[in-house]
Amino acid sequence: MTWRWEYVPDEETVAAGAPPSFLVEVEKKADELVRAAEALYLHGPGWQAADEGAKHAFVAGGFFVYMITPRSELVSIWQITPDPHA
Structure with a gap:
């Protein structure tokens, strides 16, 4: 496995x-x-x-909600919230 998001x-x-600029x-x-996460969880699957x-x-431009799942070597992004004033 290899770490990804x-x-x-x-x-x-x-x-x-x-x-698009926010997504970047x-x-x-x-x-x-x-x-x-790759550095912190050296043996992620274990x-x-x-x-x-x-x-x-x-x-810049807002925030997002994520979770790190070491066993899957995955950073999952669940929700993004652009700043309406940006």
Whole structure:
């Protein structure tokens, strides 16, 4: 396995209507989260503890909700929220 990120259930559902510039920021941050998780959870598939649960990441233009699942070596993005004033 190799670490990755993805929209859950899919990009069309999660990112529908979001400004392209905001999505670029979300995807940059998701790449950072993958690199950090890969370093933190060196033996991801063997992870025995509970997952940390949902977290928020703030980026230029809004924020998104994600979760790290070490056993699947996955950062899943569940919801994105563009700032309506950005």
